[in-house]
Amino acid sequence: MATGKEIADTLHDMVDREMTFMHICGTHEAAIARTGLRSLLPEQLKIVMGPGCPVCITPQGEIDAALDLVDKDCIIATYGDLLRVPGTRGSLESCGGDVRVVQGVHKAVEIAQKTDREVVFISVGFETTAPTVAATILTKPPKNFSILSCHRIVPPAMKWLLDQGEAKLHGFMLPGHVCTVMGYEEYEAFPVPQVVAGFEAEDILLGLLMLVKQVKEGTHRVDNAYPRAVSREGNVKAKKLMYEVFEPSDVEWRGFPVIPGSGLRLKKEFEQYDAQKKFGIVFKHVSKHTACICDRVLRGLATPSDCKLFGKICSPRTPVGPCMVSHEGACKIWHMYQAKKA
Known part of the structure; x- marks a missing residue:
């Protein structure tokens, strides 16, 4: 495999026009910033951020719904990243309720097994975390356990971005973690260059090189620059589990309108674990009132x-x-x- 410098040199030789690619993974952005990778790229080549952070795209209305559950004296179990995300009346960290940080849904179930109080797991994440939640629901957790489903699916958001044409994108660097679970078959429907990339600097540079080659060829396809972890069909068992328990739903993303089929809700046969139905919680749209961009x-x-x-x-x-x-x-x-x- 070529070194990062060799790939960067090749990019400088090949890029002869403005090209902008979007990644949809927070881990990609972390790797790019940590390694100073943008400083190696030709001036005409840009890689921009998309909706690749599941906590970031959770709208204020869903944070407010979690705070409503605190008001109902529920124990809230969630990932630490979600604690400080601001709702309209504070955050989970500042609410004064019984909010506990857990490493996963199984830890939330353990809390429910040791108390008579209602325990709600704030279930966020893309297709990477949804299968583990589905597998847990299939084990029939205790009756005092439920989830507030805030899951999102990546491809509908990509379709929305392409339909809007705001960022004038030439292609996408696909999220390696999501594709490890879901594969990349469903991305093949999009008529733009796409590459699945890993998370080392060399992985990202190779992904950019493969994207540039597609643009130069005037073609589009999904190339896999992360074959050590990703296959076209993905983790078939994990996908089966996810869709056994969840079904697509129309949901709002923070910074986006309601995107059809971009969320996951529990199927009717599992609605006893749906905190929205159990406690009469509604996700409300919240208009933006700050200078935050x-x-x-x-x-x-x-x-x-x-x-x-x-x-x-x-x-x-x-x-x-x-x-x-x-x-x-x-x-x-x-x-x-x-x-x-x-």
């Missing part, structure tokens, strides 16, 4: 340093928007590595 960052239209709040009013200690909270959030990543405007 997380919505534009998530759509590839801006970088974190374009925001007037970045590193000033908004920091990891005092986040205004979700992209400054999660370890997969672009703003927190840029703040951590002191990235400059790219």
